[in-house]
Amino acid sequence: MQLGVIGLGRMGQIVAGRSLEAGHDVVAFDLDEEAVATAADAGAEPAESVVDLVERLESEGEREGEDEDGRKRIWLMVPAGPAVDAALDDLESHLEEDDVVVDGGNSFFKDSIRRAESCPAAYLDCGTSGGPASAAAGFSLMIGGPEWAYEDLTPVFDAVATGPDGHAHMGPEGSGHYVKMVHNGVEYALMQAYGEGFELLHEGRYDLDLESVAGVWNNGAVIRSWLLELCEEAFREEGSDLGDVADRVEGGSTGTWTVQEGLEQEVPVPLIYTALSERFGSRADDGRFSRRLANRLRYGFGRHEVPRRE
Numbered sequence: 001m002q003l004g005v006i007g008l009g010r011m012g013q014i015v016a017g018r019s020l021e022a023g024h025d026v027v028a029f030d031l032d033e034e035a036v037a038t039a040a041d042a043g044a045e046p047a048e049s050v051v052d053l054v055e056r057l058e059s060e061g062e063r064e065g066e067d068e069d070g071r072k073r074i075w076l077m078v079p080a081g082p083a084v085d086a087a088l089d090d091l092e093s094h095l096e097e098d099d100v101v102v103d104g105g106n107s108f109f110k111d112s113i114r115r116a117e118s119c120p121a122a123y124l125d126c127g128t129s130g131g132p133a134s135a136a137a138g139f140s141l142m143i144g145g146p147e148w149a150y151e152d153l154t155p156v157f158d159a160v161a162t163g164p165d166g167h168a169h170m171g172p173e174g175s176g177h178y179v180k181m182v183h184n185g186v187e188y189a190l191m192q193a194y195g196e197g198f199e200l201l202h203e204g205r206y207d208l209d210l211e212s213v214a215g216v217w218n219n220g221a222v223i224r225s226w227l228l229e230l231c232e233e234a235f236r237e238e239g240s241d242l243g244d245v246a247d248r249v250e251g252g253s254t255g256t257w258t259v260q261e262g263l264e265q266e267v268p269v270p271l272i273y274t275a276l277s278e279r280f281g282s283r284a285d286d287g288r289f290s291r292r293l294a295n296r297l298r299y300g301f302g303r304h305e306v307p308r309r310e
């Protein structure tokens with residue numbers, strides 16, 4: 001099968017690479033020429049623009065006679081937001097209704113519904129989990145949109161995912177990115193829970209080797225998981241005190257959408273909200289204001305000593 005891949009960063013290179021390894025033909029484009037060259041080194045046909053990519057898909061199909069249906073299949077792996085709309089604008093006049101576009105990024109599901117309605121081709125919103133660390137194992141893919149398009153792209157999904165069990169059709173347009181949004185909310189809460197537990201162990205009564213704790217928990221404990229394996233790796237590489245890792249957590253968009261959706265649906269998501277709040281709180285340049293105020297108020301009512309900044 002022939003696939004166009006637009007966006008060749010950490011994730012797009014894996015989409016292209018795994019597709020190539022499975023025997024598919026890949027035409028690749030990124031705004032960054034070096035990223036295109038990397039994909040070309042892996043065996044992809046380089047394109048100079050989105051339009052060039054589409055033209056190469058068309059001519060390649062005719063030349064090879066492989067895809068007799070003449071269908072163009074294009075996977076977007078660009079940052080969520082304006083980059084997706086920019087790529088779709090460039091593609092629009094070159095797409096027909098039996099072509100298929102996959103957005104494998106972390107797009108907001110309402111944007112995906114809007115794009116599916118205006119895209120001339122079938123539009124699959126594909127939540128992608130696993131991250132660059134899963135390049136060798138493959139991803140977990142949660143896919144929304146027309147079922148026929150999902151079935152058509154199944155050979156590519158088999159290649160990009162862990163295999164046939166690593167992808168599934170969720171439902172109509174938007175549902176793939178909706179499921180991925182909630183997945184990320186769960187991810188935030190799990191990270192927060194592990195973080196709190198290890199913080200207590202680190203600050204607590206015993207001088208513990210946290211790599212060892214994570215290691216033994218990962219062997220048979222109720223709370224074993226891949227995130228916990230990543231905790232073990234972090235303590236191994238950074239030490240039990242996490243060395244010079246700063247107390248600032250970036251990201252946040254998918255968690256924000258999850259909390260907003262919880263409010264809209266009147267479904268309580270207090271753990272996810274707390275995890276998101278902790279992230280935002282971590283970003284105060286000079287310590288979190290509410291904590292500083294609590295510190296000073298304890299002096300106000302209790303004459304407790306006020307720790308001061310250096």
Ligand SMILES: NC(=O)C1=CN([C@@H]2O[C@H](COP(=O)(O)OP(=O)(O)OC[C@H]3O[C@@H](n4cnc5c(N)ncnc54)[C@H](O)[C@@H]3O)[C@@H](O)[C@H]2O)C=CC1
Binds near residue numbers: 007084104132
């Ligand atoms: N890194 C991760 O752990 C995961 C990322 N995602 C999602 O996958 C998408 C891509 O993520 P990454 O690969 O990590 O980002 P990245 O920043 O590593 O790569 C994005 C690539 O897109 C290119 N690009 C931007 N605008 C473009 C345009 N208009 N046309 C062509 N190329 C363009 C950039 O030059 C860059 O090479 C995002 O939506 C992200 O949220 C999803 C799951 C996991």
Ligand SMILES: O=C(CO)[C@H](O)[C@H](O)COP(=O)(O)O
Binds near residue numbers: 106129130251252255
């Ligand atoms: O989707 C992912 C993992 O599943 C990406 O790594 C995403 O960037 C995580 O969200 P955030 O950047 O808000 O931490």
